[in-house]
Amino acid sequence: MDIQLSVILPVYNEGQNISLLHERLSKICTDLSVSYELIFINDGSRDNSMALIRDLAKKDSKVKYINFSRNFGHQIAVMAGLDHAVGQAITIIDADLQDPPELIRDLWNKMNEGYEVVYAKRRSRAGENFLKKYTAKLFYRILKRITSVNIPVDTGDFRIINRKIADILKQMPEQHKFLRGQIAWIGFRQTYIEYARDERNAGKTGYTYRKMLRFALDGITSFSNVPLKFATFAGFFVSGISFILILYALYSRFITKDYVPGWTSIMISLLFLGGVQLISIGIIGEYISRMSGNIRKRPLYIIGESNVEMDRKD
Numbered sequence: 001m002d003i004q005l006s007v008i009l010p011v012y013n014e015g016q017n018i019s020l021l022h023e024r025l026s027k028i029c030t031d032l033s034v035s036y037e038l039i040f041i042n043d044g045s046r047d048n049s050m051a052l053i054r055d056l057a058k059k060d061s062k063v064k065y066i067n068f069s070r071n072f073g074h075q076i077a078v079m080a081g082l083d084h085a086v087g088q089a090i091t092i093i094d095a096d097l098q099d100p101p102e103l104i105r106d107l108w109n110k111m112n113e114g115y116e117v118v119y120a121k122r123r124s125r126a127g128e129n130f131l132k133k134y135t136a137k138l139f140y141r142i143l144k145r146i147t148s149v150n151i152p153v154d155t156g157d158f159r160i161i162n163r164k165i166a167d168i169l170k171q172m173p174e175q176h177k178f179l180r181g182q183i184a185w186i187g188f189r190q191t192y193i194e195y196a197r198d199e200r201n202a203g204k205t206g207y208t209y210r211k212m213l214r215f216a217l218d219g220i221t222s223f224s225n226v227p228l229k230f231a232t233f234a235g236f237f238v239s240g241i242s243f244i245l246i247l248y249a250l251y252s253r254f255i256t257k258d259y260v261p262g263w264t265s266i267m268i269s270l271l272f273l274g275g276v277q278l279i280s281i282g283i284i285g286e287y288i289s290r291m292s293g294n295i296r297k298r299p300l301y302i303i304g305e306s307n308v309e310m311d312r313k314d
């Protein structure tokens with residue numbers, strides 16, 4: 001039977017949420033009266049998530065799972081889901097019930113009005129600390145300013161996409177995934193609906209600040225060259241100022257002969273130049289490290305076990 005809707009669920013230490021998640025998703029999919037599959041990607045959880053998913057799969061044939069050999073990260077987990085989903089439409093949703101499963105109905109209905117992508121935009125976010133909310137807001141706005149791709153602000157990966165978009169995503173070879181940017185880049189007809197993001201049902205976030213920073217840098221380096229231009233600009237700007245200072249130094253030394261052992265000016269220019277150079281090298285380094293990742297062409301993820309027939313992949 002053809003599957004109409006695949007639901008992709010990246011899971012990292014969500015043991016306390018899995019059964020409620022399964023219940024709410026099954027209900028909404030049944031209500032929609034679509035043929036569906038629920039694809040759980042266990043991204044190296046350290047809790048009992050995998051055991052729970054395996055149990056679900058025994059009871060419910062709609063439950064598919066992919067168990068990674070270790071933690072590869074949220075975006076890669078979603079990618080593995082896309083690689084194995086067979087549905088005509090695919091929805092990506094967090095496993096901690098922050099994205100209400102019931103919204104899938106609205107996403108589905110909106111898509112059927114004739115869109116390739118319907119994303120869910122966060123009107124509000126409950127139960128997240130000030131720093132997380134504020135840094136996320138700032139990040140989306142900076143990204144918007146420095147990229148020419150129209151990446152929607154305040155939008156995560158909670159969305160529905162159709163088969164065409166999923167197949168294109170699978171063709172995009174980059175190793176550092178920033179799916180919400182890649183989907184915006186693809187184009188076609190995209191729209192959104194707004195929702196109030198709930199609090200996490202149980203457990204705690206798997207996105208540490210470290211992971212968030214890496215993710216933000218992936219987004220920026222994949223969709224903007226402005227930081228590289230900034231490095232060049234800063235270089236020219238500082239060189240210009242330095243040139244004037246050099247003229248001034250020569251003038252004082254040879255014309256007015258009014259010079260003092262200039263410890264202060266040397267220190268200032270040294271530190272300033274050193275700072276600008278390090279920033280520029282750092283920016284270049286961020287791009288180069290990602291380029292080398294792409295050149296290595298390692299597989300994105302390693303599957304330990306799965307109940308998805310692998311030959312369905314292509």
Ligand code: UDP
Pocket residue numbers: 009010011012013014043071072073074077093094095096098204205206207
């Ligand atoms: N997640 C994952 N791998 C990770 C971190 C998170 O698969 O390394 C999953 C997690 O289980 C959840 C989704 O990605 O389903 C969003 O993560 P989380 O809720 O921890 O992030 P937040 O909502 O706090 O940004």
Ligand code: MG
Pocket residue numbers: 094096098200205
């Ligand atoms: Mg969450």
